[in-house]
Every structure is written in C-alpha cells, then in structure tokens.
Amino acid sequence: MKLAARTARIAVSPTMKVAADAMRLKAQGVDVVDFGAGEPDFPTPPHISAAAERAIEANFTKYTTNSGTEDLKRAIIDRYRADYGVEYTPAETIISAGGKQALYNAILALFDRGDEVITHAPGWPTLVEQIKLAEATPVIVRTHAEDGFRLHADTFLEAITPRTRGIIVNSPANPTGALISEEDLARIAKEAAARDIWVVLDLCYEKLIYDPVPHNLPAVLARHLRDRAVLCGSASKTYAMTGWRCGWALAPAAVTAACNAIQSHSTSNASSISQKAAEAALRGPQTCVTEMLDEYRRRRDRLAEWLSADPRIRLVKPAGAFYLFPDVSECLSPDGIRTTAELATSLLNEARVAVTPGEAFDAPGSFRLSYATSMHELERGTNRLLEFLAGATVRTS
Numbered sequence: 001m002k003l004a005a006r007t008a009r010i011a012v013s014p015t016m017k018v019a020a021d022a023m024r025l026k027a028q029g030v031d032v033v034d035f036g037a038g039e040p041d042f043p044t045p046p047h048i049s050a051a052a053e054r055a056i057e058a059n060f061t062k063y064t065t066n067s068g069t070e071d072l073k074r075a076i077i078d079r080y081r082a083d084y085g086v087e088y089t090p091a092e093t094i095i096s097a098g099g100k101q102a103l104y105n106a107i108l109a110l111f112d113r114g115d116e117v118i119t120h121a122p123g124w125p126t127l128v129e130q131i132k133l134a135e136a137t138p139v140i141v142r143t144h145a146e147d148g149f150r151l152h153a154d155t156f157l158e159a160i161t162p163r164t165r166g167i168i169v170n171s172p173a174n175p176t177g178a179l180i181s182e183e184d185l186a187r188i189a190k191e192a193a194a195r196d197i198w199v200v201l202d203l204c205y206e207k208l209i210y211d212p213v214p215h216n217l218p219a220v221l222a223r224h225l226r227d228r229a230v231l232c233g234s235a236s237k238t239y240a241m242t243g244w245r246c247g248w249a250l251a252p253a254a255v256t257a258a259c260n261a262i263q264s265h266s267t268s269n270a271s272s273i274s275q276k277a278a279e280a281a282l283r284g285p286q287t288c289v290t291e292m293l294d295e296y297r298r299r300r301d302r303l304a305e306w307l308s309a310d311p312r313i314r315l316v317k318p319a320g321a322f323y324l325f326p327d328v329s330e331c332l333s334p335d336g337i338r339t340t341a342e343l344a345t346s347l348l349n350e351a352r353v354a355v356t357p358g359e360a361f362d363a364p365g366s367f368r369l370s371y372a373t374s375m376h377e378l379e380r381g382t383n384r385l386l387e388f389l390a391g392a393t394v395r396t397s
Contacts, residue, residue, distance in 0.1 A: 010129045014360035018344070022354040033381030035369045036354040038174070039242035040322070042295075044277075045288040048239060051280030055273045064269045067260045068095025068248070072275045075282040076233075076248050084218040091253040094260055095278075097270045099204045099234030099247035103168075104130050105259035106230045106249055110198050111136040115165035118156055122149065122325065122363035124174045127202070136165065140362065145327060148316050149178035153187035160195065167192060170202040171217060172209060175325045175361050175368040177318020182214050189224035200230045204247075207238040207289050209320040210297050218250075227252050237321075238289055239281040244274040296322045299371040299378055306382040310389055322372045325358075329365035331389050340367050343392075351388040353381050 018036035025032045043049075055061070067073075073093040080086050096102040103126070111117055113135040119127050121140045131138040141155040156167055167188060171180040192199050201217055209215055221229035234247035247270075249259060269275075300317060303324060307313050315326035328340060337343050344357040344367055358366035371378055 006133060006135075009132045013129075014125060015356055018354055018356045018360075021348060025348070025352070030352060032348070032352045032354055033377055033384060034354045034373065035371075035381055036356050037370050037372055038323075039372060040237060040240040040292065041373045042240040042292050044240050044244070045281070045284075047284050048241065048277045048281045052244075052273050052277040055276035060272050060276060062272060064272050064275060066264045066269050067256070068093070068270060069272075069275050069279075072248075072279045072282075075279045076250070079282045080218060080231075080250065084216050084222075086218045086222045086250075088250045089253070092250055092256055094249050094251075094256045094263070095270050095275060096247045096249065096259075096263060097267045098245045099202070099232055099236060100126060101263070101267065102232040102234070102247040102249040102259075103127070103200065103202060104133075105262050106200055106232060106251065106255065107131060107134050107136075107166075107168075108262050109255055109258035110200070110230070111165055114163065116161060116163040117166040117168060118159050118164060119168040120151055120155075120170070120173070122173075122176055122358065122361040122366070124170055124202070125360055125362075127168055127170065128362075131168075137163075139164070143173075143176065143178060145314070145316050148319070149173065149176035149325070151178060151180035151184060153184035156188050157191055160191070160197070164195070164197055166198040166200060168200045168202065169217075170204075171215070172205040172318070172320025174205065174321055175323045175356070175363075176316075177205075177321040177323055177325070179209065179213065179215060179319045180217070182216060182220050185217055185220045186224055189221055189229070192228060193225050196228065198228050198230065199225055200232065202232050204232070204234045205237050205321040206233065208293055208296065208322060210293070210300070211319065213319070230255060235278045235281050239278075240292065241274075241277065241281065244271070244277055246270050246274040246278040296371065299375060300324070302375065303369065303371050303378055303382060306379070306386075310386055312389075322370060324369045324371065325361075325363075325366050326369065327366045328389075331392065332365070337392055340364055343367065346392070347385065347388060351384045353384050353388070355385075 022034045073090045115136040128138045143149040230251040235241040312330035340357040356368040
C-alpha cells in the first residue's frame with residue numbers, strides 16, 4: 001500500500017506509545033505503576049469544572065468562532081499582562097485544541113521546505129516531527145547533564161546558517177525540566193531580530209517552576225523581537241486539564257490569521273465547553289496551581305532521594321515541569337540489556353513499571369520518569385525499578 005511520503009518521515013509519538021502500552025496492560029488487569037504519564041494526576045480544580053457544567057446547562061455547546069471566543073482571548077491577554085507585563089490584542093490571539101496544535105499551526109504557518117529550524121535535545125519529540133511535517137529541516141543543538149541541561153544561547157547561535165528560518169525553545173523543557181535564562185533568550189532574540197529569524201516559545205510548563213528564578217520569557221521577546229515571536233501556551237499542565245484540549249498562541253496578527261486559516265481546515269474551533277473552563281482557570285484563583293506545584297516539589301525531592309540508593313543512577317534535579325531524567329547508562333551492558341529502549345520494555349514486561357526511554361528524546365542512556373502520580377505509587381514503582389536494576393546487574397554481569 002502506497003502512502004503519502006510525509007508519513008515515512010515521522011513515527012507515532014513515543015511518549016503517547018508508552019501511555020498506550022501502560023493503559024493496555026491496566027485494561028487487562030495488570031498492576032502497572034505508570035511513570036510514563038505526561039499529565040497531572042490531580043483532578044481538574046472544582047471551580048474550573050463548575051464553569052464547564054454551567055456552559056452545558058446554558059447550552060453553550062455549539063461552534064464558536066474558529067479562532068476562539070472573545071471572552072477566552074481576553075482572559076489570556078489579561079493573564080499574560082498580569083503575569084508578564086506584555087500586551088497583546090484579540091487579533092493576535094488564537095485558541096487551539098491544545099498546546100500541541102498551537103505549535104503545529106505556527107510551524108505550518110512559518111516554515112517551508114528548505115528552511116532550517118533550530119531546537120534542542122534532549123527534547124520533546126513532537127517539535128522535531130512537526131518541523132518535518134512542514135517539510136522544513138530540524139537542526140538539533142545539545143544540552144548536557146553536567147550543567148543541568150541548561151539551554152545556552154551560544155549553542156543556538158552557533159547553529160545558525162543562511163537557511164535558518166526559526167528557533168523553537170521549550171522552557172521549562174520536557175523531559176529535562178531545564179530552563180533557559182532571560183539573558184540567554186535575550187541574546188538569541190537580538191540575533192534573531194538582526195537576521196529575520198522567528199522564535200517560537202513553548203510555554204506549556206510555564207507555571208511549574210520550583211524556585212523563584214527570573215523567567216519572564218514573554219517580556220524578553222516583547223522587548224527584543226515583538227514582531228517575530230510566537231508564544232504557545234496551554235491549560236493542560238498548569239490546571240490539570242490535559243483531556244480538555246485547550247491551548248493558545250500569541251503572535252503578530254498576520255501569523256494568527258495564517259494559523260486561523262490552517263485551523264479552519266483541520267479541527268476548526270476548540271471545544272466550546274473547554275473554552276469556558278479555560279476562561280475560569282485563567283480568571284479564577286491561582287492557589288490551585290501553587291498547591292500542585294508544592295506537591296510536585298515534594299515528589300521530586302523524595303523520588304530523587306530514593307533513586308540515589310543505586311549509585312549507578314545519575315540525575316539532575318529539574319528546575320521545572322514534573323519529570324526526572326536520570327542517566328542509567330551504567331546499568332546497561334553489551335551482554336544483556338543494551339539500550340534504554342530495551343530497558344524500558346523489560347521494566348514494563350517484567351517489573352510492571354512504565355517509563356519513557358531516552359531514545360524518545362534523542363538521548364539514549366537515560367529515561368524519563370514522570371512524578372505526576374501519588375507518593376504511594378512513586379514509592380511502589382521506585383522499589384520495583386531498583387529491585388529490577390539490581391537483578392539485571394546479576395543477570396548481565
């Protein structure tokens with residue numbers, strides 16, 4: 001069977017595959033501890049769900065305008081003004097079916113065949129695949145565990161060529177939780193402005209930063225690159241709303257108009273009910289976000305402590321998001337489990353622990369552990385993982 005050539009350039013999201021494998025086993029009654037989930041385990045806060053219920057009761061269940069409701073656009077604009085001091089208009093705002101679609105719309109709107117688009121690894125695999133779907137060329141710059149996977153301006157700037165059309169930055173980053181500093185982003189923005197390069201900022205984890213470090217990235221881009229910057233955000237991680245599928249982009253009006261045209265021929269508007277819920281999330285009390293972040297911090301610290309029991313596991317505490325990304329290469333062996341992809345398969349099949357192998361993030365030798373699950377499950381899963389690794393050492397030595 002002959003399929004379109006673009007299908008040969010991409011694969012199913014490896015992070016989604018881990019989730020599907022874990023769900024399949026759970027459906028069969030298998031006791032799986034899932035460290036693969038890239039979503040909060042908390043329920044959506046009650047005031048957000050209540051807004052959705054009111055929308056249903058009011059029969060707000062029809063199409064909205066393709067680019068989203070004016071009320072939600074205003075809520076996003078007001079939230080970014082309050083949090084970051086940046087100013088956008090409704091014409092510069094579009095609502096999408098999740099942050100992933102906001103990014104995809106922007107990438108399709110901005111990049112063409114032959115364009116080079118720089119992003120970073122270890123990184124979220126969807127960014128690279130979306131660049132490929134736009135028939136552009138991804139250029140990957142590396143970050144390193146030795147300095148906490150920090151995103152350095154120098155590595156991005158050294159990768160620029162005459163064909164560079166865009167730079168995509170995810171901060172806090174998935175899977176490392178690393179941040180780019182305001183100073184580094186400013187250097188990138190200034191160079192991008194001089195060379196007419198677009199900067200796309202993935203802010204899906206923007207509210208999940210553990211320490212009070214300067215991270216006003218929207219203001220940096222507004223100051224240095226206002227007319228060539230795209231901000232992509234989402235209600236998913238911040239407000240435990242992954243299943244609601246509601247994201248957004250803030251960009252120059254010509255870009256949002258192009259994204260609107262693309263979206264009009266794909267998904268059209270985001271769910272009307274989800275838009276009302278997202279509006280309540282953005283305008284309502286933000287204490288729920290702080291409470292979830294405090295719990296993530298406790299889990300991060302405890303999980304890191306437990307994993308330190310095996311000296312072969314090397315890890316850096318993440319500055320944001322809700323993942324640990326330990327290096328387990330010393331647990332591998334050419335005579336036994338050779339790769340983290342094999343290790344992840346063995347952990348799922350034998351220890352019943354789901355993790356995402358580093359190969360999914362262009363970082364073999366590591367794997368991603370999501371601590372967006374209860375402390376009880378974290379302890380159960382860590383015990384199984386450590387016991388398996390100890391046994392694997394015996395089997396492969």
